[in-house]
Structures are given as structure tokens and as C-alpha cells.
Amino acid sequence: MSPEIVTLGVTTFVTLFVIMDPPGTVPVFLALTNGMDRRRRVLAARQAVLVAFGVILVFTMFGRYILEFLHVSVPAFQASGGLLLLLVALELLTGKAEEPRPTASGVNVALVPLGTPLLAGPGAIVASMLAVENSDHSFASWTVIIVAIVLVHACLYLAMRFSVVIHRVLGEGGVTVVTRLAGLLLAAIAVQLIADAVMAFVATM
16 A cells, blocks of 8 residues: 555544544533433434434545536635635634534434534535545545544544543543644644645646
8 A cells, every 4th residue: 555545544534533523522422412321322322423424425425526516626625625624623722613502302413413513514524525636536545535434433433432431531621632632733734735725726827
């Protein structure tokens, strides 16, 4: 496997990990599943991850055709995606990201708002589509991208599955620190995406 393919897989995993933020979902998951017993909480975690995975996978596979249908160039999409990721990063850094409120009983919070848009939100969708656009569309590239997506969702499931234990270990301060570090890393990735898009625009002039 070439270094470029390995780099693509690592970059995809890191980008999605910091956007979807498994440790940061712990307090939100606990709030949304407040009042559920252990069995229902595990079921909610499984359903949320499956919904998020399905949404991300659809946009990963067919996002390119959506761009072609809308006549949007890759640099334009990359620049807009970088700006969107930068906004997400700023929310993580400033702690102003909106957290969904617990919904009324009888509503499946694992589907909405947990599965989407909390996990499979605009930032994660854009990141998965950009990973495909930045690849050579070979079988190896598709394989590492799908593996990276699966690993991130596995981390999400484990974080929610053991949310009570993780929250007890990290505490409020630990969760905040992890969220801020994720925001900083995501901001750097977003700036790099914007810079690459600008260079692509300049090269076509």
C-alpha cells in the first residue's frame, strides 16, 4: 500500500474523528437518554451509529454525482467545505456548539437528533465527500476511506456504549479539554483545505 493511500486513510479518520467527536458526544448522549435503562441506552447507541453510518456512506459514494449535477467544481466545493469545517472548529474551540435538548418520551432520539444531525451533521458529510474528491478513486482509496469511516463509527459506538464510565473518568473538565483540542486540530485541517482550494483556483487562471 502506497504512502499516499495510507495518508488518505489517516487523514480521513482524523478529520471525521475530530468532527464527530466521540468523547464530546458522551454528555449529550447521557442527556438525551436520561431515564432510559441500560438495555435501551445500548440500543439507542447502536441505532444512532447505524443511522449516522448510513447517511455518511450515501454521501461518500454519491456526493461526486451530486456535484456534477449541480455543476460545482471540486475547488469550489473544497473551499466551501473548508469554511464549513472552520465554523465547526470555532464552535468547538469557543464551546458555543449547540447541544440538542432532551426530547419528549416516545420520540426515538437515536434517529433524530442523535444519529442526524448530531453525529452525521454537515461537517462530517462535507469531510467524507472531500476525502473522495482528494483521492484517485482507485479501489485502494475507496477501501481506506470506508475503513476509516467504519473505525470512526466504532469509536462513536464505544463512547456511547460506555458513556457513563467515560464521563466518570474524564469528568466535565476532561471532556472540555478533549473538545478544545479537537477544535484546534479541525481548524488546522480546514485552513489547509481552503489553502489547497485557493492554489487550485490560481492554477486554473
